[in-house]
Amino acid sequence: xxxxxxxxxxxxxxxxxxxxxxxxxxxxxxxxxxxxxxxxxxxxxxxxxxxxxxxxxxxxxxxxxxxxxxxxxxxxxxxxxxxxxxxxxxxxxxxxxxxxxxxxxxxxxxxxxxxxxxxxxxxxxxxxxxxxx
Amino acid sequence: xxxxxxxxxxxxxxxxxxxxxxxxxxxxxxxxxxxxxxxxxxxxxxxxxxxxxxxxxxxxxxxxxxxxxxxxxxxxxxxxxxxxxxxxxxxxxxxxxxxxxxxxxxxxxxxxxxxxxxxxxxxxxxxxxxxxx
DNA sequence: CAATACTTTTGAACGATTCTAAAATAAAAA
DNA sequence: TTTTTATTTTAGAATCGTTCAAAAGTATTG
Ligand SMILES: [Mn+2]
Ligand SMILES: [Mn+2]
Ligand SMILES: [Zn+2]
Ligand SMILES: [Zn+2]
Numbered sequence: 001x002x003x004x005x006x007x008x009x010x011x012x013x014x015x016x017x018x019x020x021x022x023x024x025x026x027x028x029x030x031x032x033x034x035x036x037x038x039x040x041x042x043x044x045x046x047x048x049x050x051x052x053x054x055x056x057x058x059x060x061x062x063x064x065x066x067x068x069x070x071x072x073x074x075x076x077x078x079x080x081x082x083x084x085x086x087x088x089x090x091x092x093x094x095x096x097x098x099x100x101x102x103x104x105x106x107x108x109x110x111x112x113x114x115x116x117x118x119x120x121x122x123x124x125x126x127x128x129x130x131x132x133x
Numbered sequence: 134x135x136x137x138x139x140x141x142x143x144x145x146x147x148x149x150x151x152x153x154x155x156x157x158x159x160x161x162x163x164x165x166x167x168x169x170x171x172x173x174x175x176x177x178x179x180x181x182x183x184x185x186x187x188x189x190x191x192x193x194x195x196x197x198x199x200x201x202x203x204x205x206x207x208x209x210x211x212x213x214x215x216x217x218x219x220x221x222x223x224x225x226x227x228x229x230x231x232x233x234x235x236x237x238x239x240x241x242x243x244x245x246x247x248x249x250x251x252x253x254x255x256x257x258x259x260x261x262x263x264x265x266x
Numbered sequence: 267c268a269a270t271a272c273t274t275t276t277g278a279a280c281g282a283t284t285c286t287a288a289a290a291t292a293a294a295a296a
Numbered sequence: 297t298t299t300t301t302a303t304t305t306t307a308g309a310a311t312c313g314t315t316c317a318a319a320a321g322t323a324t325t326g
Binding site: 267268269270271272273274275276277278279280281282283284285286287288289290291292293294295296 | 297298299300301302303304305306307308309310311312313314315316317318319320321322323324325326
């Protein structure tokens with residue numbers, strides 16, 4: 001186990017300028033593993049923490065963090081995008097009622113029998129979503 | 134193998150009035166198994182077939198068909214909803230480049246090790262999406 | 267410090283989808 | 297049939313999550 005990186009270190013190693021907004025958002029996101037956040041949730045969390053940031057910056061930051069590999073974009077709901085602070089390969093329960101996601105470590109689930117891909121194609125990612133109600 | 138149902142029979146057994154628009158759309162949808170359509174695609178297909186229908190009706194119809202179990206709603210892309218004419222349990226390849234979906238029969242893929250659900254929860258559906266590029 | 271590059275912000279724009287309410291059509295009743 | 301009623305279609309407006317544009321602000325470099 002490496003010691004956890006500080007928000008500043010995270011931004012530095014992702015080659016992103018450590019601005020006040022990005023530091024605050026990084027702190028809210030990475031203080032805890034396994035968070036599944038929406039833009040709206042993070043924006044409101046920032047507001048309620050007294051962090052002054054615009055919604056556009058929340059979107060910009062989530063997209064930049066995703067592009068840099070600090071977050072993973074999860075598509076489970078047609079009404080809003082989720083961002084996952086766990087970027088390791090893993091799967092999800094999705095609770096339809098509450099909109100909550102819960103991680104399933106990739107090593108507990110095994111898949112067999114993936115058909116051959118059309119040639120030239122390569123697998124980008126395999127998502128297993130167990131929709132629960 | 135039962136003989137395939139006609140659009141009229143499909144609508145009748147789903148308890149939907151066989152209007153001109155619904156009959157045309159049903160014909161375009163169910164003439165072929167395993168179609169994965171978006172509202173926009175179906176709307177344009179109707180137009181190019183000379184079928185006069187509004188976009189609102191396309192949306193209404195896709196949603197009604199889904200509610201009646203004639204279609205399945207698939208969430209793979211945050212920019213548009215897909216509807217699947219194959220309502221049996223199965224999985225998908227998703228080609229990120231083209232936005233195409235391709236079925237994977239459920240019996241070729243096996244999953245092992247699904248963790249226990251929180252109590253009270255029941256599985257609604259398990260989606261496996263193999264994202265390919 | 268000055269110069270440059272990048273970031274944040276606001277409000278407007280976008281695009282997919284849903285809503286509204288009026289006109290059209292299908293089904294049921296007479 | 298005709299009349300009545302229930303359902304459906306439609307155009308256009310509204311909604312809502314997300315992105316864009318351009319101006320103002322901030323970090324970085326030398
Ligand atoms: Mn995105
Ligand atoms: Mn829907
Ligand atoms: Zn996760
Ligand atoms: Zn399918």
